Amino acid sequence: MALLNLHLKVWRQTGTQPGHFQDIEAPEIPDHASFLEMMDIVNERLIRAGQDPVAFDHDCREGICGMCSMTINGMAHGPERGTTTCQLHMRKFRTGDTIWVEPFRARAFPVVKDLMVDRSAFDRIIKAGGYVSVRTGAAPEANEIPVGKEIADAAMDAAACIGCGACVASCKNASAMLYVSAKAGQLNTLPQGHAEKDRRTLAMVRQMDAEGFGNCTNQYECEAACPKEISVRWIAKLNRDYAVASVKEVVGIGRQQSGDGD
Amino acid sequence: MSSLLDSLSRFYASSIGKKLLVALSGLALIGFVLGHMIGNLLIFAGPDAINEYGHMLHTMGHGGLIWVARLGLLAAVVVHIVATIHLTRQNKAARKDAYGKEATRVASSASRIMIFSGLTILAFVIYHLMHFTVRVGNEYNNPALYTAMLDGQPVHNVYKMVIDGFSWAPASVFYIIAVALLCNHLSHGFASLFQTLGLATNKTWPLFQKAGHAFALLILVGNCSIPIAIWLFGYGR
Ligand code: HEM
Ligand code: SF4
Numbered sequence A: 001m002a003l004l005n006l007h008l009k010v011w012r013q014t015g016t017q018p019g020h021f022q023d024i025e026a027p028e029i030p031d032h033a034s035f036l037e038m039m040d041i042v043n044e045r046l047i048r049a050g051q052d053p054v055a056f057d058h059d060c061r062e063g064i065c066g067m068c069s070m071t072i073n074g075m076a077h078g079p080e081r082g083t084t085t086c087q088l089h090m091r092k093f094r095t096g097d098t099i100w101v102e103p104f105r106a107r108a109f110p111v112v113k114d115l116m117v118d119r120s121a122f123d124r125i126i127k128a129g130g131y132v133s134v135r136t137g138a139a140p141e142a143n144e145i146p147v148g149k150e151i152a153d154a155a156m157d158a159a160a161c162i163g164c165g166a167c168v169a170s171c172k173n174a175s176a177m178l179y180v181s182a183k184a185g186q187l188n189t190l191p192q193g194h195a196e197k198d199r200r201t202l203a204m205v206r207q208m209d210a211e212g213f214g215n216c217t218n219q220y221e222c223e224a225a226c227p228k229e230i231s232v233r234w235i236a237k238l239n240r241d242y243a244v245a246s247v248k249e250v251v252g253i254g255r256q257q258s259g260d261g262d
Numbered sequence B: 001m002s003s004l005l006d007s008l009s010r011f012y013a014s015s016i017g018k019k020l021l022v023a024l025s026g027l028a029l030i031g032f033v034l035g036h037m038i039g040n041l042l043i044f045a046g047p048d049a050i051n052e053y054g055h056m057l058h059t060m061g062h063g064g065l066i067w068v069a070r071l072g073l074l075a076a077v078v079v080h081i082v083a084t085i086h087l088t089r090q091n092k093a094a095r096k097d098a099y100g101k102e103a104t105r106v107a108s109s110a111s112r113i114m115i116f117s118g119l120t121i122l123a124f125v126i127y128h129l130m131h132f133t134v135r136v137g138n139e140y141n142n143p144a145l146y147t148a149m150l151d152g153q154p155v156h157n158v159y160k161m162v163i164d165g166f167s168w169a170p171a172s173v174f175y176i177i178a179v180a181l182l183c184n185h186l187s188h189g190f191a192s193l194f195q196t197l198g199l200a201t202n203k204t205w206p207l208f209q210k211a212g213h214a215f216a217l218l219i220l221v222g223n224c225s226i227p228i229a230i231w232l233f234g235y236g237r
């Protein structure tokens, strides 16, 4: 085991007040620690010195919950491909390195404290259409609707999204298109999601826009940062589904009986 | 009716709606850029070829079709510019606070300067139209100087106008800079539009990318060959 001496530049902020970078020395960090464990060590030292520890989000620490959210040296979840912050190990850094640690920055993700941001905009997008409506009552027979293998596989790829927000954080425009395309695409691909496909697509995209995320410019920084390596081809599918749903809406095909007369 | 307008304005208000309009107008402009280049290369086929081509453009459909094309192009340019400026401003606002340490992993430099390359192209297009289409500040509209005979009929001497136009170094230099930026704009924009239109798949994306780079290069070489031949190598002078 080797020990690393690191210089951290950590973003400190309380609510909507202006934030700043704090220089924190982090000597003798074991190289087998995860990035979050390194932050735990730093926080213990801060507490012992009577200072305010750095607030950050975390939960599972095994790369599945999507809570951890740090921009490390300008990269959401740090420099390792397909890896969350909690799964990033300090052996990827060298002793003497300066490491910038910042929150996921986006207007739609307001800072709560230090490195913690409020990602409930994502929940409101799901609420707008990221579901399938099912009847309650007797459970349906599991194999009632046949699902082709390729379709099931593709839907599973999209379902791998853990909703972490790294796509937004890494996008030059703070666009949420990778997230929304994965969530809409998963359901739009499956037969169970077909009935509500157009309505879902329009509603989720409109909620995404209302939250103040940016627009996709097809630069694919999101895909490079995504810990689940969600493909940007889901964005192409969302564009296609949105175009089809919009045309249908404009000409009035398949309108739900919303009672608006014409 | 008002519900149709509502749906259309909601379409424009949405992020993807604006992007689709940028892609479709970009595609129309790509078609124009290609046709315009092929037509202009007729300069190398001699005075008669390009003069006849110019005469044909101005007389097709009793002189009406060129206005149809011009209005269509104007619409595409206006949609493209208004939507991209709108998108760019929203994108800047969506980040709000900049990162202290910025990193770029995969975004091409061309993709990062689209608004800059686009606005420079726009400035050039305005200059270019004043130079060769409206012909202000020059004598190109003077029939005594710029008339050629074609099959015994007097027509505008496009050939002489282009040779004279590019004999002036600043015009050639601005032209070359604008075409280089257009090449840069297209090296991202061409493939990007297929992603926006939802036509890119894992199979087709590498093809769109290669075609985009090849097309951008074709536009660069084809267009720049004209001022370079005239200004540097004295073609037609
Ligand atoms: C002959 C001229 C032009 C051609 C052929 C052209 C072509 C294109 C194409 C194909 C795209 C990609 C669309 C997509 O990603 O779906 C694009 C994007 C863009 N264009 Fe142009 N363009 C031209 C002029 C301009 C002008 C004058 C501006 C000035 C405002 C401009 C600004 C932009 C911007 C900012 C984008 C990026 C939009 C985005 O990705 O969200 N372009 N252009
Ligand atoms: S698409 Fe990837 S980066 Fe975006 S929220 Fe889902 S898992 Fe995170």
Ligand code: FES
Residues within 6 Å of the ligand: A057, A058, A059, A060, A061, A062, A063, A064, A065, A066, A067, A068, A084, A085, A086, A087
């Ligand atoms: S803490 Fe759960 S994914 Fe990192």
